[in-house]
Amino acid sequence: MTRALLACIYVPDPDPMTQNPPKLAATAESKKSSRNQRLWVFFKTYRTWFLFGAFFLLATNAMNLAIPAYIGEAVETLRDAAAQGDSLAAGFDAVRDQLVNIGLIIVALAIGGGIARTLSRILIFNAGRHIEFDLRNEIYDKLASLGSNFFGGMSTGDITSRSANDVSFVRVFFAISFLHIINTSIAYTIAMSRMIEINWKLTLVCLIPYPLILWVLRYLVHAVFQQTQAVQAQMSELSTKVQENLGGVSVIKCYAIQDREIDDYAVMNESFFEKNMRLAVLRGGMQTLMMLVAGVGTLAVLIVGTTMVVDGSMPLGDFVEFNSYVVALAFPTAAMGWVFSVWNRGLAAFERITEILDTTPRIQEPSEDERRELPALVDNVDRGEVSLRNVSFAYPDDPETQVLHDINMEIPAGSSVAIVGRTGSGKSTLIKLIARLYDPTRGEILIDGEPLTKLALRDTRSEIGFVPQEPFLFSMTIGQNVRFGLDSLEYDDTLNRPTPTRPLLKDDTRAAISQPERIAQAVEVAGLSPDMSGFADGLDTLVGERGVTLSGGQKQRVTIARALLMDPRILILDDALSSVDTKTEGVILDHLDSIMKNRTSIILTHRFNALSRVDKIFVLDEGRIVEAGSQPELLAARGVFYEMCERQRLEESLKS
Template sequence: MKPDHLIHKNRKDKMATVSDQPVRTAQVRYRDLLRPYARHLLLGALLLLMTNLCNLIGPRLINDAITLLDDEQPFWAPYISDSGVTVGVVSAILVVVALLSALVRVSSRGVVFNVGRDVERDLRQNLFTHLSVLSPKYFQNNEVGDLMNRMTTDLNNIRLLAGFALLNMVNSLFVFSGTLPLMIHISGKLTLAALAPFPIMMVVAQGISMELYRRVRKNQENLSVLTAKVQENLTGAQLVRVFDQGDAEIQRFGTVNDAVFGSSLRLATLRALMFPFMGLMALLSTAIALAYGGQLVVAGEMQVGDFVEINARLMQLTWPALALGFIISVYQRGKASLDRINQILTSAPEITDGPHTGELGGQVTVNDFSLRYSSDAERSLNDISISAAAGQLIGFVGKSGSGKSSLLRALSRQRLGESGHISFDGVAAEDWNLKNLHRQIALVPDEGFLFSTTLRENIALGKPNATDAEIDEVVALAGLENDISLFPDGLETMVGERGITLSGGQRQRVCLARAILVRPRILLLDDAMSAVDAETEARILTSLREGFASSNQTRPTVLVVSHRLSAMPEADHIYVLDKGRVVEEGRHADLMVEDGIYTDLWGRAQIQKQLGVEHD
């Protein structure tokens, strides 16, 4: 199967959205990147051909000008004038040809280099699209810094491969195929002698190319580690300072930085040896032509004009020979980068789409569901069975690590189970269309992410066209009214990167408002109000239930995970988890008489409340 889905078929669908493109996995090959631009590449090749045809004329005109000094007219003179041509006329023609060559060359570079830019843009768009459908598990196993490096440095290398390297490869092909026959026509033995160093150059270039690929690949990997280390420390800068780990992190960064320096130096050393070698071979070729050609002229076996022409043509071969080193370097960098990009594009989404669409009623059923994060890890969930009727408030409590958050991630279709079944309204979760399901199920984690933009835009993330009235309503439901009234710019306040200008409780309530705005049929709260006080948490939960009803909206099914039990008495049903299993269940009053884990947790919560151990 050819990966046409990974490249844009024409210029009209450059900005295709995630929903416009099918989720597939296929390896991108070099020709797949260039296929959409075949016509542009053909135009570029024709312009390059015209450039080289002009360049073929130049040395011949120089030869003819020298011949005119001996009062011999060139063969084409009668086509210009019956009385012949002068050196001035030949010089004028040479200038016109040179100008035409320059104009066409600039045009060819513009066409081919633009293809490189287009390939870079298209591949970046498709790479981002593919990343957006991969499961959270993929990002846990791959560092963000490494992915960022692939999205920038590696794509830049592929751009050079599709533009610079391609242009010079085609140009070299035209130069050699056009120039060599003319040189052989003038003097076969001088041509063979002058080109004697070229086979040596090719053999050495092949050996260097293989080693260059290995060094480029290693350097790219080290750069990814460096990018990841920088990203990690910038994100956790406050934590590093709090624990006074600045010196230790500087030392760790130095180790990574030294590794990049070493691999970059080894790569630069190889390239530094390659380019002078190519230049030396080209100069050796010129020296042979001058020495041997001079002997032929002295011996009367070659005209001076032919000697000058063949040396001029040999000079035309010098740049393609020198460019061979650049082409090899760019090709190997691009090849290594394309391999790294393909590692992402061939990664299949863990969770795939199903055919079922439609509106959710809100019923949730989990039967004997087990979850394991990796093959060598213990089960996070073990034969879990729960049920929630539409519109119910279901509570999940338990000690840290009991599996509460894992269950909500599975319900939001972020994790794939090892065994068992999850269904919504009686339809298996895997049969639901993911986009349709995500539109109706909202998960609010304990550490919600905010973008570096305004409060309004963060709240309206899932519904960009939300009206002011709709936003005001969810702000009230989430208990944000008083906070926003204190901000000088209100909802237009910039929250900073990751919402750094807000308190923990404010960030959580903004994330809650964002989830409520899309009117989900199932609302999953994963300790989403841990940074607000118990009274505020209870008030928000009450507002969610009553607020939806007062807005003539169907009340959502709310599944709440909370380490704090103040809201549990209002729950329609409570599940107590321990070591990935449901060990107790029932309403608050029922669980309190069982004298089990729930009773113990409730007692601890009351003691903490009396001692004033509460969140701000």
């Protein structure tokens, strides 16, 4: 029965003025099918909980709806006793005993029904909690598998709203909907069968308002579904606004624009309030409608039933029992109004969640048959060769605009290279392809002779130390942020790579050192040691959200230490020294020369002071490699690189 209910989930018909073409309509149908299948899988996983809950609901209604028959019997007993008049005294004890027995039975049924009701709710609500738990984990697993293109297309606030609020709505959808749909079905089946047995004509009178009200309810359900979607979408916008403003609060205050942001938020909040009020009116309308069903039915029974009792066509006891069934059905009927609201809110929430769960990651793992492994890191053996062959790339949201054009690049293992170019030339995009945050639109990338697409994604990324242009720190201590990548090697057995133990300082000749020692050396190599005295708790100092308590240079140096601690095969510094002074930059690069011996270093920079240290420089311009060579060679060629260097010297002389 429940599977049939899930399979028949209501989806509003598309507006004829904005109806999609057939291809999109098919997509919508497939989304509906995917949603229903997922709902059934969750229900099926905990079907035992739900089935036992349904059993106790059956027991609850069987006991509670047995009470009206005993009440009717008691009324008939009293009526018969009253009709006996003076002769009642002789049989008073027998009548009293009969009524006491009936009372005890009613009390026992009420207690049993209460226990069964409690057990049914424990089972069904706990099943809903388990589904919520599983769904949260599934969403987080999916989010962890998705790439930059997904997170660039959906705001963090929207993702947070879907994975937090919407998941709770789904839990309520399963628990409340199942509970009341099953409860109402059982209650109506038991009560109606007995009501028909007592008086089928009066039963028909009780059902008179149902067809009209169900017809009106159909349109209310449609409106509630659409309005629920609008409310939840507006909640996502509010969450995004709050998150952006809290993250950029210093910028807002510096530009003294908080009043505008307050006004903007007030407008969005007012829109959310209005949509919520419209939804509340619709929900209230459904509740009122279901109460109207119960009220009209009760009124009809009182008018017609009392007439039958007066003219003698219906015994008083039967009328009392019949009316008790009508009253007993009032709550399940009224509760269905709430269920329709919960049902539609849950469906709208699950549709939004399904959009995440059905997203296919653009970066795919190779199959077991295709998977290859990188050659192991061996002392005094160069590793980290990078080859780009006819690589072109366009971002998925703008496939017509090529960012990189036919890139051919050979980076020998163990070498250090720099990639330079004007802003927007494609440097950051190029190294994102090497780190496999994106796949090329055309062409091939190889690492140590193995195609990047044939390598296990997580294994490959564990071999690449990537320091982004904008450093990101977690709300942890400095030490925890430094060892963040190392944790994956120590706690994840699926990664095909041993935990590195070699020293990071060039004067340390030991073959292996402990991890605390390596962390201390990584901090020193990154040029962070002089700053540690300013932190009361040293490496145990909490850095706050996104490292808010650290300066830009300190954050960059923490991320550099984090990358070096991994002993990467390939180290990528994406303008990672821009926030440190020239002296500190020199110290860091001196250490890198030693640490990255037999490894490959790729540096992206706008500061050309350190380029004399690298083996080769690649110059990008408008997505193409226009020059390549050593710094002296490129300066002698007096091309793009020479122009960039001259411009930088001029800017520095003007500043001085």
